[in-house]
Amino acid sequence: MNLIKVIMSNKEHEKVYDESHEEDAFRTSNEGDVVDESKSLEEKKEQVAVDTWDIAGHVKTPAYFPVEGEDGEEKALHHVRDAEEISDVIRQARTDEDGDRKWW
DSSP: OOOOOOSSOHHHHHHHHHHHTSTTOOOSSOGGGSOOTTSOHHHHHHOEEEEEEETTEEEEEESEEEEEOTTSOEEEEETTTTHHHHHHHHHHHTBOTTSOBOOO
């Protein structure tokens, strides 16, 4: 009995390889990593970067994190492109009015 299961034929593998090396190929592991500025704020809030299961359970990660600026304007920060700004927002949320870090 043959215990090796062929997942892709050589032809299928060559096709996938060729497509992934084209000039305009999708260059990220998750579709949610793609930044699409044509989407509305509401559409960005609904976009999911990762929706899968792992050893810890169900993992669902949003592609965008909605934040409200000091001027009250709401915007969506992309989890990859805007990661540093997301970190800044989290740090800012953990400080009091004197700028002292608080741990809740």
